[in-house]
Amino acid sequence: MEIKRHRYNAVKISAIVLLTFFVFSESWAQAIQTYRAKRHDTIESVAEKFGVTVEELLECNKSYRTKKLRSRDVLVLPPKKSAREQRQKAREEARAVPEETAVEEKVPEPVGFSQHVVAPKETVYGISHQWGITQDMLKEYNPELKTSVLKIGMVLKIPVLKMEDKTMEPAPETSVFQPDTVNVSMVRETAGRWQQASALDVKRMLSVDMILPFYLDRADSLVAATPRERLRDSRIALSFYMGALMALDSLAGQGLMADVRVFDSQKDVKATEKILAENDFSRTDLIIGPLFTEIAEVVASGMKGTKTLVVSPFSVKHDVNRMPNMVQASTPAQGMESAVLSYMADNISPSSHVIVIASAMQQEAQIARIRKRLSEKVKYTSIELLNTDLGNNSDRLASMVKQNVPTVILIPELSQSFMSEILQGMEQSARIGDTDIFAFEIADRAKAMMGEMKPEVASRLRFIYPDRLFENGQGYRYSDFENGFRTRYRELPNAYAYEGFNLVYDLLSRMATDTDTEHALTSRSTEQVGSRYRYMKYHSGGYANTELFILMYSSWKGEVLLY
Structure with missing residues (x-):
């Protein structure tokens, strides 16, 4: 489903709206109007309604040369000839004015049109400021704004100006609240x-x-x-x-x-x-x-x-x-693994006792990678495997922990049950020194479980992990x-x-x-x-x-x- 809204005509990007409903016209050279077909509409009746020929309408909607128009189909409308002729006439008249004759202030002429769907909390001022036009210009192309307030989901016609014609109105000193609107300025945060x-x-x-x-x-x-x-x-x-x-x-x-x-x-x-x-x-x-x-x-x-x-x-x-x-x-997961191993190799003590808690049967290749990466940089580090396939993990961990050697625990695949057994094992070991617990992934539950431990044990544990967002x-x-x-x-x-x-x-x-x-x-x-x-x-x-x-x-x- 296409969100029907054309944005930018080779001009600076301008943030548009929050999503409620969107309408955009499909044109790179010039943004134009669209029309959603109603029941009983035909190509002929739509062409007559908008004052264009059937051929002009089909030229902008070529697929309808071979298929039937259905209710809720969206048609691209060509610009009306009369509008083009009026603009051409105005340009010719402007050129005909003698040099010594004073010329009235020029009203910027759009190079095309886009559409803006009103989102919650938007105002007339905010929308006009966002598109670089005046509030009067916005109301000129959307006469309904002269007699009614802005409503969520309303589709506004936006004149697209050349960059040199754009204007930025000064922010009003006071806010005026209108019924059925939330007057919140959408001015860019500069x-x-x-x-x-x-x-x-x-x-x-x-x-x-x-x-x-x-x-x-x-x-x-x-x-x-x-x-x-x-x-x-x-x-x-x-x-x-x-x-x-x-x-x-x-x-x-x-x-x-x-x-x-x-x-x-x-x-x-x-x-x-x-x-x-x-x-x-x-x-x-x-x-x-x-x-x-x-x-x-x-x-x-x-x-x-x-x-x-x-x-x-x-x-x-x-x-x-x-x-x-x-x-x-x-x-990806392999990138997180690589980052943690690189950090360990660069930062753990060469005399560390590393305990890898993993399944020898299911994680054999990963265990081999861990041994290789750590042994390349930390040649004197002792790397020992606690094979989780054997069970009774907390008791075996407690017996593996050494008191007077820097201890590092690595859990390649972190789970709540593994973390629970590790923390129980550390409590049983009664280790006095600090222990770093490394993981290849983040686990909020692991942090919560550390908070539930005895304070004297939890204060000696540090949980180190990678994260994509900080x-x-x-x-x-x-x-x-x-x-x-x-x-x-x-x-x-x-x-x-x-x-x-x-x-x-x-x-x-x-x-x-x-x-x-x-x-x-x-x-x-x-x-x-x-x-x-x-x-x-x-x-x-x-x-x-x-x-x-x-x-x-x-x-x-x-x-x-x-x-």
Whole structure:
């Protein structure tokens, strides 16, 4: 299902709206109007209704030369001849005015039109400011605003101006609240340092499509008190999209230009295949957001053999080695394992006693990798296996722990039962010195269990693990982004909103400033607001992010960033 809304006409990116319902016209050269067919409509009756010929209407909707118009089909409407003639006449009259005659102030002429669907908390001022037009101009093209207030879901016609014609009205000193509206300014948050970065050295304009599961097909049939309730199933996609809009807005202030379209996958393979079949992606550089593994791979398969990269934000299950156009933004399990082993090799004492807790039968290859990686750098380290196949793990661990030697415990596959047995074993060992417990994955339950231990034992344990996201509440970038997000949307960002901002900002700034896509993705490490990125290119395959955070949790310090 396509979210029907055209964004940008080779102008600076402007963040548009939160999702409720979307309408966009499908045109790269000029945004035009659309019309949703009603019952009993025909091509002939629609053409007559809008004052165009049948041939002109079919030229913009070529598929209807061979298929019948159905109710709820969306038609692209050609611009009316009369409007073109009037503009041409006005230009001729302007040229005919003698030089000494005073000319009235010129009203900027649109180069095209786009559409904006009103989201919760938007105002006339905010929308006009967002699109760089005056409130009077917005009302001129939307006469209903002169007699009624803004309502959620209302579709507004937006004149698209040349950059030199755009205007930014000063913010009003006071807010005037109107019935049935929430008067919250949508002015860009310019005070935050995260938006005050220097201008990017932009080398190319990007074409970006987002395919996200908004489930708008369900929203049409649900009855609820608020748009948020109607779109409850869309929470993840909406949050990601909200963060992405913040990134687009920030990049626009730094000179990055892009065309952006948004589609609704409905988390449905057939709906996604229909999007790919009915739309032109030949100019698309990036497709961002198939949030589920199966859908992302459908899109990647559909784009096979093209220049288009498909970016999967959250899934770590892709076989990237066999998918040359896939970009996996989340570090895969093997990347987390490698990062933890590298950190251990660089930081544990050469005299450490390392106890690996794993199944000799099921994890033989992984145990061999661990021994090899650690023994290469820490030659004097003792590495011992506690084979979980034998059972009685807590008693055996207690007997393996040594009192006067630095002790390190490594759990390749962390589970609640394993963690419980480890903590019981450490209590039984009565070890006096500190013990580091390493894992290849994060487990919130493990931290909670440490908090339930005897304080004298818990205070000597440190749980060290990798994570793809670190929300550093003390960092200025984190607080500035949170404040900007809260100002704009009147709520705090969640993890999906952070990832939407981080991923979109990082990828677009990389690719817009480097015409070599592979070099742009693999040449450097970057850190945004709580996420790190550096992509590895698989031979004959796609890309996977290899950067993450190494964190430590202790009962007396909480969560601390180590790397």
